[in-house]
Amino acid sequence: MKLTVMRMAAAAVLMAGLATGVAAQQKNVTIGVSIPAADHGWTAGVIYHAERTKALLEKAYPGLKVLVKTSPSGAAQANALEDLTQQKIDALVVLPFNSDELTGPVGEVKKKGTFVTVVDRGLKDASIQDVYVAGNNPEFGRVSGQYFKDNLKTGDIVVLRGIPTVIDSERVDNFEKAIAGSGIKVLDKQFANWSRDDAFKVMQDFLAKYKKIDAVWAADDDMAIGVLEAIRQAKRDDIKMVIGGAGMKDMVKRVIDGDKMVPVNVLYPPAMIATAIQVTVAHFYGGAPVRGTYLISSPLITQTNAKEYYFPDSPF
C-alpha cells in the first residue's frame, strides 16, 4: 500500500513535470472573432459554429484565446472592433455586416499589424485581408440548376430571388445556365429578400397566377419554409418539389428522412466561420503562413451524405 502511494506520488511528480514542459513551450495567441448578431437563422448558425470552434481549438492549443463578439449593426460592429483591438488581439476574423461601414474600421485594425481574415461578405479594399473565406455562389446556382435538369427534366417552375446583389445574380445566372437546353421553363421569378415572410407572400402570388407549377427553386432555406407554408395553406398538390439551400438543420433533416417535397439541399454553410478560425489558428500554430482565398464548396446534400451536414444542436 505504502509502495503504491509512493509510486503514485512519483507519477504525480512526473506528470507535473510533463505539464511544466508543455507550459514552457506554450505559445500565447489571442484571436478576436467579430460577427453579426443573430438577425436571421443563418447568422445564428454562424454564432453556434464560432463558439463551437472556440471550444475545440482552445482545447487543442493551450495558450490560444478566442474572443467571440456579436454586434447588432454595422456601427456596433465598428465599435466592437475597437474593443477587440484594446484587448491586444493577434488576429481578427470578421464577417462584416456590410462592406460600406466596415471597410474603414477593419482597415484600422490591419494597420496595427493584426492578421485579418474576412469571411463571406468582402470588403471594398481586398488588400486589407490576409485570408478571405467565402461561399461559392456561382456553384450554388449551378448545382441547384443541375439537380432540376437531371431530376425534374421537364416542367414549369417558379424561382424566388434574394436581395438584388452580386451574390444573388451569380446564383440565378448560373442556375439559368445550368437548366438551359432542358425541358424546364421558368414561369416567373421575383425577389423575396431571403425572408420567410416575403417568400410566403411571393409564393401566394405565384399560386394565384399559375394554375400548374411543377417545382419551385426557393434558392434559400428560409424562403423555402415560406414557400412550403404557402403551398400547404393553398392545398395545392401539383408542386412536386421545393429546393432551398444553405444547409438549415430542419431542411437537412427532411432530406435525411426522405421527404419527397424536399429531396435535396445545397450547402452554403454558416460553418465557414469555423473554417476561417481554423485557418487563422493554423497561421500561428502551423508554422507556415496561410495567406490566400478559400472558396467553400456548395455541394448537393442528398440522403447519402446529409448526415455529414446535420448539426442538431445548432439553432440553424
Next chain:
Amino acid sequence: MKLTVMRMAAAAVLMAGLATGVAAQQKNVTIGVSIPAADHGWTAGVIYHAERTKALLEKAYPGLKVLVKTSPSGAAQANALEDLTQQKIDALVVLPFNSDELTGPVGEVKKKGTFVTVVDRGLKDASIQDVYVAGNNPEFGRVSGQYFKDNLKTGDIVVLRGIPTVIDSERVDNFEKAIAGSGIKVLDKQFANWSRDDAFKVMQDFLAKYKKIDAVWAADDDMAIGVLEAIRQAKRDDIKMVIGGAGMKDMVKRVIDGDKMVPVNVLYPPAMIATAIQVTVAHFYGGAPVRGTYLISSPLITQTNAKEYYFPDSPF
C-alpha cells in the same frame, strides 16, 4: 510529509482521471500524405513542411496519425497510394507527380470513401477532390511584373520561362500584362525548365547576345541561382537585379540581408502542403465540413516581411 504524499497521491488519481477522460473523448484519425521525393529544391521543402506539420498536429490532436510517404516517380506514387489505403487512412493529402498517371489511382482511393485533398498539381477529374489547395500563378506573374514596373520603371530585361505548361503561361502572361505601359522592354524570353543548369546556359546565351541588360526576371529561385552564377562568371556589371520566386531560404536570406541584386522575392510556398494537411485535419477535428478550393497567395517578399517566410531549418 505524510499529508503531502497523500495530497500528491490524490493529485495523481485526479490527473489520471482527467487523462482517462481525455482518452475517452479521443478521436482516432489517420491521414496519409503522398508527395514526390525531393527531385528539386521545392519538393524538398514540401517534405520538410509535411514532416513539421505532422509533428505539430499530432501533438495538438492525440489520436491523430499522419503518415508521410515520398515517391520518386508517378508509378511509384500510384503504388504508395495502394499501401496507404491498406493502412486504412481516413483522408489522403496528395501532391500528384503528374495528372496523367495519378488521376486514376487517386480516384480509386476516393471510391473507398476516403476524404481527398489535392495539392498544387490538379487531377484531370476535379470531382475526385474534396479540397484543392494550390498556388496562385496569375498573381505570381502579376506581383513580379508590378515590382519591375514600380522599381525598374524603364530598361531592358530578359525573361526565363519554366516548362511549357499552363502554370508557366499564366505566370508569364500576367507578368507581361503588369509591365505593359511602362518603359520596360523584354529583349528576349526562353524556356529553362525551372532548372538551375538550364538557366545557367540560357543566361550565358543572353549575355553573349545582349551587351546591355538592366534586369532579369528569372521567375523561379532555382533558375535565379543559375542566372546569378552566369552573371558572376561573365563579370558583367550592367545587370541591376535578378528576381526569382518561390521563397527559397537562400534567396529570402538575401532579401533579409538587403542584397541589392536580389531585393525581393515572390512567394510560391512549399508550405502549401502544411496548409493542406491542416485543413484536412480541421475537417475531422473542427466539427464542420471544409470542402472547397484554397488558393494560396503569392505576396511580394520584401525586407520588411521576409522573416515571416524564412525557414532556416528547411532544405529549401
